[in-house]
Structure formats: C-alpha cells, structure tokens
Amino acid sequence: MSKRAKLPPSFAALVQAYFAEYLIQQRALSAQTIAAYRDGFVLFLAFAEARLGKSPATMALADITPDLIMAFLGHLEHQRHNCVRSRNARLAALRSFLKFAAHRDVASLQVIERALGVPVRRFERPLFSYLSREEMLAVIGIPDDSWLSQRDHVLFLLMYNTGARVSEIVGVKLGDVVLDDNAACVHLHGKGRKQRSVPLWRSTVKAVRAWLRLNPQFQPTAPLLPNRDGNVMTRSNVTKRLMLAARTAARQYPRLTKQHVSPHTIRHTTAMHLLQAGVDISVIALWLGHESPVTTHHYVEADLTMKERALAKLHEPDVTIQRYRAPDSLLDFLKTL
Secondary structure, three states: OOOOOOOOOOHHHHHHHHHHHHHHHHOOOOHHHHHHHHHHHHHHHHHHHHHHOOOHHHOOHHHOOHHHHHHHHHHHHHOOOOOHHHHHHHHHHHHHHHHHHHHHOHHHHHHHHHHHOOOOOOOOOOOOOOOOHHHHHHHHOOOOOOHHHHHHHHHHHHHHHHOOOHHHHHOOEHHHEEOOOOOOEEEEEOHHHOEEEEEOOHHHHHHHHHHHHHOOOOOOOOEOOEOOOOOEOOHHHHHHHHHHHHHHHOOOOHHHHHOOOOHHHHHHHHHHHHHHOOOOHHHHHHHHOOOOHHHHHHHHHHOHHHHHHHHHOOOOOOOOOOOOOOOHHHHHHHHOO
C-alpha cells in the first residue's frame, strides 16, 4: 500500500511559518523590522481581499500573480501616495516571503518565479536638505521655565549632538546616559539591534543635568525624554514639536519657512557639519550607525561648499580649449539612436 502523498502547506500556514519561524527564530530580526514586514503584509492582504473577493485565510500562492502585485504597488503609489522607496520596501517584503515559500512548497515554484519577476522601481536619489549651524542653534533655542520647553531643548540638542534616528532618540533611557566629565556619552540602540556610544558635548551634558534636576523622580529604566504622561514619545510627537520649533526659528531665519524640517533633517545636519569640520567619512559612518560607509558618501556628494573649495584649488587654464566637432556622418549616426 503506497503512502499518501504529503499535501503542500496552505498559504496561511506559510505566512505564519514565515513570521514565527523564519523571521523571528531563524533570522532573529528586530521587532521594528518584523513590524514593518507585518504592516506590509496587512496592506497586501487587505488589497488582495478587496480585489479577489477572497479572505486571507482562503488565499493560495497561485493567487499571488504579477498582475496582483503590480496592482497593489500601483495602489500604494496612487491611492496611499507612498514614495518609490516605500513601494520598493513593500515589494521587498513580498519577495522575501516568496523566496521562503519556494523552499516549503516546491510544487508552486513556477507561480513563485513569475511573481518574483516583478521588478523594483528605479528612482533618482534626491539631494537631502540640512540646516546651517545658525539655523540649527535657532531651532534648538533657549528654553523657558516650562517643562515642555526644557524637554524640547534637550531633545533637539541631543538629536543634533548624536545625529540619532528618531527611533533611537526616543528610546534613550536614563540609564543609557553617562554624564562623567571625562567620558560623557549616550548609548544608542539602533537598527538591527546594533548599539553604539556617541560622545556628548559639554553643553549637552549641562542641559541633561539641568533636565534631571527638574525631574528627580526619573528611574534608570525610564525614558530620558518622555511625553507628558511619562511614556515614550512617538515619532509623530517629535515631528510636531520640531515643526513648532522650526516655525519659531523662522522668524529669525526666513529660509526655514520654505524648508520641511523633519527629525531626519537634523540627522543630515549633524553629518554635514561633521564633514565640513574635517571629520573622516569612516568616523561619521560610525557616528551615525551606518552599516556601510558607502551610505555616508552621499553627504560628500551633497556638500556644494566642499566642491567649491576643491575647485578653487585648481588653476583655470589660460588657453581656450577648442570643442571637438564630429563629422556630419557621425552626428547623423548618433541622431538616429
């Protein structure tokens, strides 16, 4: 009597195994990364249900066609107004799942290969914006006696000092800050569970000490910069407070009225000011927690001042360079391309 053929796993079982076994246990990804993949799947499954009329539990791998994926990506761009990067990130999550499913359901390899054929979209990397030192100091501002003003002053000063991501800065606990005069630093918990320590300026140490005197009840495990309820600040909370500070600073520096100042703008500002101060690019990469110095090289590309200084070191030639003129036949050929 022949053994009964083993049935392939269902789509629902594959999704559960992908998150519970592959992402969490095998790859041990951070909670933030898993949450980003989860959010992408929730969006995709909701879109597939509306388009196919099937609940997520009844879907099959065969339903994930290139047409469905392309329609979903179009929905992200046109209905949800996602940028190309966000669109590609959602596609990356789907591709990761499909590659995992290919090892668990060999019978569906043809379907999976077709779905994996959907390409990522190329895009031009825009030049990022950053603030001048004077603008940054105006955003940091001089705090008044209110609790919120004191907190925001320390928040923006710490962001500028460290160049931290907003998720890193709101995650700083009192126990992560070392205020010793000879070794003042803050321990940041970055992407992918990576940790790094960033030295603190004397002005930052002074501001943090004043903040802690104002809040003697803080425990080592408490957030250093909480919201009014004592809980961790949210990304949107930081963004709103920064917008208000930029609006106030714009009275002194009107250029800020035309510039979108986000938490990542402060990160770019820190990197650019370090670069302009002559700090080595590899040190800046460590400072910012970049996985590769290649990412940090974008700051070199964006710094027009450095390019102008480099150009000034070159002497302009005294002779006039004659432009090469191609024969008519060559020009005719090129015009037909």
